[in-house]
Amino acid sequence: MRHIRTLIVAIVVAPLAWVLLAVGLDRSARAFPGAGHSSALHAGDFVTPVLLLAVAGLLLGVLGTLRLSPLGAVVIGVVYTLSYTMLLIAPSQTAKLFAHDFWVADRHVDLAVPLRTGTAMVLGVLLLVGAFSVQRWRRWPRPEAAAAETTTDSDRPLGTDWLGLTPANGDTEPEQTVRYPTSASAPSRW
DSSP states (O other), X not given: OHHHHHXXXXXXXXXXXXXXXXXXXXXXXXXXXXXXXXXXXXXXXXXXXXXXXXXXXXXXXXXHHSSSOTHHHHHHHHHHHHHHHHHHHOHHHXXXXXXXOEEETTEEEOTTHHHHHSHHHHHHHHHHHHXXXXXXXXXXXXXXXXXXXXXXXXXXXXXXGGGTOOOTTOOSSOOOOOOOOOXXXXXXXX
């Protein structure tokens, strides 16, 4: 069930994050004046790109790092990586696929910006690497099992059983022999 929920979230997050990346990267590029010119940068021009790129990173980061099902991260990672890798196979057709006019709030969105900047490839590979972490595929421990595994040293017995040692003679409980020096064998201190 957690795989299906994460897949549904990924189907919503992947295009939303792509649009946020496209708008944020485009506005960030426009905030920089032409290369080589001595024009000044204005901090106010970076407010919107910072917010858009941060939200896109947050959305992708939730699926990429939390201990949800890794299926969503794999799907988004494959789609983002393939979108850029397709430029090696069919660059013109891939560019045409992302050249459609898209408008959000009466503003044109250039969907090819994540491809032109290479951001799609970087994020896709990042999501794939994060998805194949061994910890991501393990289930959460049940409360009883977690409580049993989180014993402290004060909860453990004083014997050697918590060390995993067994007595040489095979007994489950080692025989504790305490030898006290007798008066005949004890050296005289006076």
